[in-house]
Amino acid sequence: MARSTGHSRPVIKDVAKLAGVSAPTVSRYLNGTVKVSEEKRARIAKAIEELGYEPSVVARALSNREMDTVVVFAANPEAFSTSETNHGVERAARACRFLMNIVSLDESDMDSVEARVRMGLSVRPAGAIVYQYDRAGIKALDYLPKDLPLVVVGGGFGDADRQIVNAEREAGRWMTMHLLDMGHETVFHVTRPKGPTDNTRTDGWHDALKERGAVIHEPIVVSRDLEEAVEAGRRLGERDDVTAVFAGDDETAIAVIRGLKEQERQVPDDVSVVGFDDRNFASMWSPALTSYGQNYLEMGQRAFRMLYEQVKAKRDGVEPPDPRVEVVEGQPALRASETVYVPWR
Amino acid sequence: MARSTGHSRPVIKDVAKLAGVSAPTVSRYLNGTVKVSEEKRARIAKAIEELGYEPSVVARALSNREMDTVVVFAANPEAFSTSETNHGVERAARACRFLMNIVSLDESDMDSVEARVRMGLSVRPAGAIVYQYDRAGIKALDYLPKDLPLVVVGGGFGDADRQIVNAEREAGRWMTMHLLDMGHETVFHVTRPKGPTDNTRTDGWHDALKERGAVIHEPIVVSRDLEEAVEAGRRLGERDDVTAVFAGDDETAIAVIRGLKEQERQVPDDVSVVGFDDRNFASMWSPALTSYGQNYLEMGQRAFRMLYEQVKAKRDGVEPPDPRVEVVEGQPALRASETVYVPWR
DNA sequence: CTGAAAGCGCTTACAG
DNA sequence: CTGAAAGCGCTTACAG
Numbered sequence A, B: 001m002a003r004s005t006g007h008s009r010p011v012i013k014d015v016a017k018l019a020g021v022s023a024p025t026v027s028r029y030l031n032g033t034v035k036v037s038e039e040k041r042a043r044i045a046k047a048i049e050e051l052g053y054e055p056s057v058v059a060r061a062l063s064n065r066e067m068d069t070v071v072v073f074a075a076n077p078e079a080f081s082t083s084e085t086n087h088g089v090e091r092a093a094r095a096c097r098f099l100m101n102i103v104s105l106d107e108s109d110m111d112s113v114e115a116r117v118r119m120g121l122s123v124r125p126a127g128a129i130v131y132q133y134d135r136a137g138i139k140a141l142d143y144l145p146k147d148l149p150l151v152v153v154g155g156g157f158g159d160a161d162r163q164i165v166n167a168e169r170e171a172g173r174w175m176t177m178h179l180l181d182m183g184h185e186t187v188f189h190v191t192r193p194k195g196p197t198d199n200t201r202t203d204g205w206h207d208a209l210k211e212r213g214a215v216i217h218e219p220i221v222v223s224r225d226l227e228e229a230v231e232a233g234r235r236l237g238e239r240d241d242v243t244a245v246f247a248g249d250d251e252t253a254i255a256v257i258r259g260l261k262e263q264e265r266q267v268p269d270d271v272s273v274v275g276f277d278d279r280n281f282a283s284m285w286s287p288a289l290t291s292y293g294q295n296y297l298e299m300g301q302r303a304f305r306m307l308y309e310q311v312k313a314k315r316d317g318v319e320p321p322d323p324r325v326e327v328v329e330g331q332p333a334l335r336a337s338e339t340v341y342v343p344w345r
Numbered sequence C, D: 001c002t003g004a005a006a007g008c009g010c011t012t013a014c015a016g
Helices: A012-019 A022-033 A039-051 A058-064 A080-095 A112-123 A135-143 A170-179 A201-212 A224-236 A249-263 A280-284 A296-316 B014-020 B023-031 B040-050 B058-063 B082-097 B110-121 B135-143 B170-181 B203-212 B226-238 B250-262 B279-283 B296-316
Strands: A066-072 A099-104 A125-131 A152-153 A163-166 A189-192 A246-247 A272-274 A291-293 A326-327 A332-335 B068-072 B099-104 B124-133 B150-153 B164-166 B190-192 B244-247 B272-276 B291-293 B323-329 B332-333
Touching: A012 A022, A012 A201, A012 B244, A022 A039, A058 A066, A058 A080, A058 B058, A066 A080, A066 A135, A080 A099, A080 A125, A080 A296, A080 B099, A099 A112, A099 B082, A099 B164, A112 A125, A112 A135, A125 A135, A125 A296, A135 A152, A152 B099, A163 A170, A163 A224, A163 A296, A170 A201, A170 A246, A170 A272, A170 A291, A170 A332, A170 B164, A189 A249, A224 A249, A224 B279, A246 A249, A249 A272, A249 A280, A249 B279, A280 B226, A280 B250, A291 B203, A296 A326, A296 B190, A332 B291, B014 B023, B014 B040, B023 B040, B058 B068, B068 B110, B068 B135, B082 B099, B082 B124, B082 B279, B082 B296, B099 B110, B110 B124, B110 B135, B124 B135, B124 B296, B135 B150, B150 B296, B164 B170, B164 B296, B170 B203, B170 B272, B170 B291, B170 B332, B190 B226, B190 B250, B226 B250, B250 B272, B250 B279
Parallel strands: A066 A099, A066 A125, A125 A152, A152 A163, A163 A326, A189 A246, A246 A272, B068 B099, B068 B124, B124 B150, B150 B164, B164 B323, B190 B244, B244 B272
Antiparallel strands: A099 B099, A291 A332, B291 B332
16 A cells, blocks of 8 residues: 555545445445445455545544544553553553543642543543542543443442452552561551542551551651652651551652661561562562552453443443443562561560 | 533534524634634623533544644553653643544554554544654554654654654763773673664663773673563673673663672672663662663653644644754763772782 | 535435 | 435635
8 A cells, every 4th residue: 555645545435436336335334334235345345455445533423423532531640550551441442443542630730620521522532431549530520421431440449330440458458467467566658648539558558457456657648759758768767666567659668668778777677568569670679579469451451341341332222231340359479578577675 | 511411512503503603603713713703702702601612623623634633653552661751742732732642553563553553543633753662663654644743752863854862872872981981891781672773772882882992792682571681680690701781771770680699799899780761769779770861751742842833834834843853861860889890800 | 704605524314 | 235315513715
């Protein structure tokens, strides 16, 4: 096929003429909505091939009232979870020949959320996926038309009818329990701000301590600036009742370890530290960092598939599958940054 | 404004009727292409407000022949550079009320590149941004219509008329020279596969060694699987002529360090190791990793702005700005993982 | 400055 | 199974 000049993109009429049929027939051939005679199918196929014809999704969208596009609303574009999930959505969408539009939400400017959502909807997407790892995502929900296929990713269980969640609270609980099981009397927690739902690693940490009747120290909240986590590590290192720390993510964990070291506290000998997310670098760390991996990529893929079911059903005029919440499991990765606590002092 | 039901979205005709004007007048008001009388402007504004009218970008695109959309073609969606650049493009696009479509290319399936590009073009984007960090990106260029505004990100200098590049070769040269300047007789190189251009960190490494007349050992190529880099570190650790290693990225660097340690080779005392990209975790490492930071976010933003200039000029019917290549500087971050080499043995 | 008309490239009843 | 006609919601010459 010759390189397109952009001026002479063939349109359906060109195909029809070359194949000796009408434009609607070509359309029917393309969409498979109505049977087209075998003989014409062949002629049309040939014409399309010859012309290098590609239907205009724009024109199609104007007729169909929607595009083969999924719009993703997400805050914190720099977060690991966001970019991994995006990647998953894109991959699954591509397989269905859907395009993905990403519209970033800005948590620090909640007033802009409505405008952003309108912008995202302006292309008449077939459906929307909203990441509910944060408040902006939750607010976005308010502005989506109720008849638009929707899947929520993350957030609390049952926050939406159709949802892909990770068992994050359970994971946080698991990690904390793991430390408690090793003999630590309590577990400190350093984390970036907790999400707005009750299904967070922080909630799970709290659950475990409460369940065991351990002392619950206020979580230390840090920003993405790792220096804050280092400082948190230093402060924790000054206290001798600190023997175990659950960091809300791997970056924070290694920063805390650094702060601890500055106070001559060794990991894991003096203090056990575990992270969360199981980033690539976690296993390379010294000591190799114990962490809990979440499958954000998988979540993104599943989110698109769940959305696509709805889109398909809507287009076929059948009932959509029943609402449901799918849980994507993560898994702990036990390594060398935590160890049993022996209260010999 | 009431929550949209999706069924009754007002259209331009509704606005026209309510304002007592014709649809074209509303259109002119919206686009500012032709003067509209003050009195009608007010009535139209009021009608739009009252109805909560939002123009259909799809219909507009069908008339205008293009959407306010930029399509990004990128391979390696999981790469740090890709997701950071995406983020930059999205941010700049959003400021101009442009939407971003991401179409991933698959390096392992070069045959699919043409289809992917066609898919991306099917929305009639106003322009395209292609990341040329890899072969798939380069190939994508062949399928873009020549009259479509285009900006290439990354790649070799002058690979395209309009381009945002980082001085990667120079950076690789700088890091290698830095090690050489500290007395190391040569510098070993462990890296993920080199990009297809001649503006890579690996090329810069080679430049420096050649310039200084140092021995040039074949680069050790590893995949994203960090175990391979650990293994590379082990092998390097077995040789006593290894005193300095330039890793192609920070993840590889820390994996190499791990391998080195397994062979009882300390960093930086026995071997100096430097990374590339200056990821968040680099400064947290023990020893803090020397690295070279690239501003991918900035590159993404600039790429969109450069594209937008062209789009704007085209729409205004004026000459586009002259082609140019912009270089986005990075900066070295010197830390603790390298040190002077004293040949006392 | 403004309206009636035609067109962007498809799809979908409507009649065969 | 298939074609002629109308319509999706805008914009742009074309005449005032």
